[in-house]
Amino acid sequence: MLSYPAATTKEQKLHMIDQLKNRLLHLHGDAILAIGIYGSIAQGIDGPYSDIELRVVTKDGVSLPGYEFIYLPFKIEISMIQKQEMYRSASAVDDSWAIKAGAYAHLAAIYDPNGLLEEIRTLPMQVPEEAIREVMREFMIWEPYETVGKIRNNKLDGNYSYLPLGAKDLAWQTAKLIGLANRTFFNTRARTYEESLQMPSRPSGYDELVELVIRGQLHEMEMVYERCENLWTGLNEWVEEMGIDYRLMELPF
Missing domain, CATH: 1.20.120.330 (Nucleotidyltransferases  domain 2)
Structure with missing residues (x-):
């Protein structure tokens, strides 16, 4: 009997991330400007039960549905956000800033042809x-x-x-x-x-x-x-x- 949640290796997660990236680009093509991974995997501190968390930046005016699901043995979350909204979110400060800002500052690019995520990573620390x-x-x-x-x-x-x-x-x-x-x-x-x-x-x-x-x-x-x-x-x-x-x-x- 398979226990839940299931343990995964780094190699399994990296392979799954590559599959997700390729599938998203195949489905949505030029509508996607960048794809980044955040959370413990992006920082290299993930464990065998860590989630896969992707952030997909789309062109302004393009609204795509996000996903959160179990695809055994993985827990996967894919958030979709338009470019200008991404800038606003990364630059915002509220009471949970110290909890949430790392999701922007630690974004690791898996698809970023124009260097968009590099700029976004700097925005949380520019809060006045x-x-x-x-x-x-x-x-x-x-x-x-x-x-x-x-x-x-x-x-x-x-x-x-x-x-x-x-x-x-x-x-x-x-x-x-x-x-x-x-x-x-x-x-x-x-x-x-x-x-x-x-x-x-x-x-x-x-x-x-x-x-x-x-x-x-x-x-x-x-x-x-x-x-x-x-x-x-x-x-x-x-x-x-x-x-x-x-x-x-x-x-x-």
Whole structure:
């Protein structure tokens, strides 16, 4: 019986990638400007269970359907994007920039006759500093502030079963802010915590909470709550030091 997902070798994946490229070009020809591979395979850090992820850039005005499917033994994702939309996406910044930017910066060309992907790879790092700071300001309102409110509410209500989830949410949200503050994207989601701990600018209390999350030691609820509170204090001091003020003293209207 075949187990799922199935392991694959680098040679199998490279052969499949070549097949996909040739089939796409055969079907769509000149409509395709470039094909790149991203994710762990593009970085050479893929394992035997890694997905194949392709990004196909088409001419403006040409809309082709994307695909995500299992073609045993592979999990394959093919995203189709028009040229100008590709430029916009690669240049954009939001709260997930540190998670998503690598998909552009690490694009490895498997078909790129005009060097389009070489230019696209540089776009994520051209995001203006003021845009990053504004995203951080907005994100503090949208996520961490609300998460800490939920953590405190559930602690007061005696619903300790929520605290591990709240702690994980707060740690993940802070990791995204750390990537933004350091203008550094993570190589893969699986290495986010590991890589965030190596970045020079981090709020106090972050390392201690992430240590619990990484080790799965979230059963001592008083400790979990204390470390969430410590991080929240450190997070506010950290953004204040950067001149990011997300709290108003007067109503905005």
